[in-house]
Ligand SMILES: NC(=O)c1ccc[n+]([C@@H]2O[C@H](COP(=O)([O-])OP(=O)(O)OC[C@H]3O[C@@H](n4cnc5c(N)ncnc54)[C@H](O)[C@@H]3O)[C@@H](O)[C@H]2O)c1
C-alpha cells in the first residue's frame with residue numbers, strides 16, 4: 001500500500017523513490033516505504049494550504065475538533081498493542097516502553113481535545129468609554145511538523161494534537177529511520193474522519209523532505225524536534241520568511257546526588273535516568289554529579305548493576321534495554337567513548353559491543369560508566385545520546401549548582417536529597433526546563449516541556465503547548481463612533 005498521505009489519498013512518491021527500513025536489533029529489513037522528494041512536499045503543502053484557506057477545518061467549531069481528537073485517542077488505545085509492537089521493532093525500544101508511549105500519546109490527544117473549546121479568549125476592561133475590547137485566538141495556518149527517531153509517535157503527537165486542536169492544518173514527517181508507526185497514526189486520523197488535506201504525511205530524509213518543509217512559502221510554522229545542529233539550520237531557513245518556529249532540541253542533563261539522598265532509590269533512578277532506551281532520550285541523566293563523600297560507594301553499586309542490565313531485542317520477554325537505533329548512530333556514540341578514553345576519564349564498565357550471537361548483527365552497545373570526569377571533557381559537554389554515563393563530584397551545594405548549570409543546553413535535571421528545602425533551593429537555581437526532585441524522567445500532558453538555552457525555543461504540552469499553535473488577535477470596537485477631529489487642518 002502506498003504510504004504518503006496527501007489531500008486525503010494514499011499515494012506513492014511522485015518520483016517513485018523508496019527506502020528500506022531496518023530492524024536495529026538484527027539489521028534485517030522491516031519494510032519498504034516511500035521516499036518523497038520536494039514535489040511531494042509541494043503537493044502536501046498545497047493540500048494543507050487549500051484545507052486551511054478554503055476547507056472545512058477552520059470553520060469547524062472548537063468542540064468538533066475536540067471530538068475528532070477524542071476519536072483519534074480511542075483509535076490509538078484500540079490499536080495499543082499493535083502500535084507498541086511496530087514502534088518497538090522500528091526503534092529497538094522494548095514493547096513495554098512503546099506501549100507506555102501509546103498511553104502517553106492517548107492522554108495528550110485527550111488533553112488537547114478537552115482544551116480545544118475551553119479558552120475562547122478574554123474581554124479586556126479598557127477603561128475607555130464606548131469600547132469593546134476582546135482578545136481571541138486563531139490558528140496560525142499550515143504547520144510543518146518534523147519528528148526524530150527516538151520517540152517517533154510521541155514526539156509527533158505532542159505537536160499534532162495541539163496543532164489540530166487550535167485549527168491548523170499540517171504536513172508531518174517522521175524520521176526516515178523510524179517512519180512505520182506514524183503511518184499507522186495517520187490511518188487512525190483518517191478513520192476518525194478528519195477532512196482531507198488537514199493532515200498530510202510525507203516520508204523521507206532531512207535534506208530531501210525536511211528542508212523543503214521548512215523553506216516552502218506556503219508554510220506558516222515549523223515545529224521541530226531533533227538535534228541542535230539541525231535545529232539551527234531550520235531556524236535559519238525559517239527566518240527567511242519570518243515563519244513561526246518551535247524547537248525541541250538536545251540536552252546534557254545533570255543528575256545531582258547529595259550524600260543525604262536515599263541510597264538505594266538514588267542508585268536505582270540514576271541507572272534508569274541514563275540507560276533507559278539505551279540513553280537515547282533527550283532528557284537522559286547522562287551527567288551524574290555526586291557529592292564527593294558518597295561517590296565511591298554509589299558508583300561501585302551503579303557499575304555492579306549496570307553490568308547486569310539485560311540487553312536484547314525489544315520484543316523479547318525479559319529484555320530491559322534494546323539496541324542503538326542505527327549503525328551510524330552507534331558509530332557516533334562509540335566516537336564519544338573513544339574521546340572519553342583519550343581525554344583521561346576512567347572506564348568503569350561497558351565501552352564496547354556485547355559479545356554473543358544474539359547481538360552480532362544488531363547495533364548493541366554495553367551500558368558504560370566513566371568515572372573521574374571533568375567539565376572540560378567532550379563526554380561531559382556534548383550530547384552523546386547513548387548508554388554512557390559521566391561522573392563528576394562536588395563538595396558544596398554551590399559547586400553542585402555551578403556544575404549542573406555549566407552546559408549550553410538546559411533541558412532537564414534531577415536533584416536527590418532528603419533535605420526538602422535544599423531540594424527546592426537547588427531546583428530553583430537550575431537553569432533547566434524541567435527539574436525533578438527525588439525522581440527522574442516523568443512528564444505529563446498538563447505540564448510544559450522544553451528547554452532553556454540551546455535546548456530549544458518554546459514549549460510543548462500544557463497550556464503553552466497549545467499557544468504555540470495560535471495567533472493572538474485583539475479586536476477593538478468603538479460602540480459610539482463620531483469624528484474625533486484630532487486634525488483640525490489649516491489653510492495652505
Ligand atoms: N527536546 C526534546 O523534547 C527532544 C525529544 C526527542 C529528541 N530530541 C533530540 O533529537 C535528537 C535525536 O534525533 P535525530 O537524530 O532524529 O535528530 P535529527 O536532527 O538528525 O533529525 C530530526 C528530524 O529532522 C529531520 N531533518 C534532518 N535534517 C533536516 C533539515 N535540514 N531540515 C529539516 N528537517 C531535517 C530528520 O529527517 C528527522 O525527521 C537528539 O538531539 C535529541 O536530544 C529532543
Ligand SMILES: C[N+](C)(C)CC=O
Pocket residue numbers: 150151154280281282283443449
Ligand atoms: C520528551 N521525551 C522525554 C519524551 C523524549 C525525549 O527524547
